[in-house]
Amino acid sequence: MMKKKRLFENIIHGIFLILGLITVGFVLLITVYLIISGIPAIREIGVFKFLFGKVWASTAAEPSYGILPFILTSVYGTAGAIMIGVPIGFMTAVYLAKLAPKKIKTVMESAVSLLAGIPSVVYGLVGMIVLVPAVRKLFHLPDGASLFAAIMVLAVMILPSIIKVSITALEAVPKEYEDASLALGATPVETYFRVSVPAAKSGIAAAVVLGVGRAIGEAMAVMMVAGNVANMPSLFGSVRFLTTAVASEMSYSSGLQQQALFSIALVLFLFIMLINAALNFFLKRDKEDSK
């Protein structure tokens, strides 16, 4: 009887292991595939020319494959979104975690969750139909599709992840810290900003990194508001991100052009790996802090 039970246990363990390995397998498969299909074009074009070339004209008679405009656009776009999204998200998180009355907190938290659940194509659509014409009128531009419009959309898109992770971090701060601060005569707001926030700083940093990851990997919404012309980035100019560079040309591409698109994807992948490494670093430090 015991033997049978143990055998059954082992089988279940085995099944779970296999299911777990499926995920790992996919990660490996994608990584290996990206590297294998991304390297040839880089080799043919030349690393320096590819990464620092300023002109992308993939279907021209004399094609040129420089992705510096895309890299810079992705970096600037993400930085802009973080600059707008983080203060809003952070303050919201402090309010929701510490100050808000219970009723308001429930309503606002479900609103944040809803924002997280909106598909990116909907963000893009609203951006395209409402935001882009608004930007055009507000700044008296000939056309509103620009880096600025993309930053605005990305800033809204990263809010939920920043808010949610920050709330979790702030709520995990031991109540004793705050009680001690209050007992020493600090006001509640002083306590939250001087005690709770510093205690939760690793978690909040993780929230920001998560926001960066979301912003740099977004394609659909950005494609609909950024104009997609491979210019060097300028705030009110039409720009193309790393993600949209891959997405917009993939369907018709062939030969070296297609290989170069894989190389762009590889560069994007490396960026995201870096961000993930940063995220892991912060989360690990968070764990060590709380020990």
Added chain:
Amino acid sequence: MKTKKILALALAAVCVLGMLAGCGKQETGTVSTDGSTSMEKVIGSLKETFEAENKGITVTYNPTGSGTGITAVAEGRCDIGLSSRDLKEEETAKGLEGTVIAYDGIAIIVNPENTVDDLTIEDIAKIYTGEIKNWKEVGGKDAEIVCIGREAGSGTRDGFESITDTKDQCKLKQELTSTGDVITTVAGNPSAIGYASLASVKDSVKALKVGGVAPSEATIKDGSYKVQRNFVLVTKKDTKLSDAAQKFFDYMTSSEASEIIRKAGAVPVK
């Protein structure tokens, strides 16, 4: 055991008979087509209805571009080449033959608020290459022109740029990935200009006259509307097509196919 065996035999016999019956009625085979990406929609719809009517025949379509398609026929790598431009002299000299099945009209669209309603091809080319920057230069309001185009590799872009002779010279404000996006953007910006396949143009935008001629099926057919090109089937003059390929070729050039071509957004020849 015995009954099972008999049953299996009977089933097998039925299967074989079914196959034979299938063979008797229909031809089988594959037809490979290769070429123009612009013709994707037309060929796609034709292939679908053709395959539904001729169960045994499979049609393959390889969207590589007109030039590659023509070379593929010449080298015998496919049955029928698809080209969205007429054959050049050196290509017909190689023994190739073109059969026009449809015309593709590209509408030049602007916002309905725009007061301009007629441009020449030269004007359009100058607008897209950045030589004309303001609508007042072509008789409109004082507003900077916003050129909307399609992504690299798009058939419509290729068609527009080859007709206006602006290949690789267009200075675009926006590069969008679908006809619908172009129309929405032009509808939302009073100083925008864009191009889209005539069949998909809606009331939310205004299709310009080109050289005084408004785009319509009639003006495209008689050639007076200039922003158009031919959809051409390319075959070898001296080599006979396989039965299946000939059948598909006949089908595409029949008047029965016209309605399907029209639905796919092009103007049929017949």
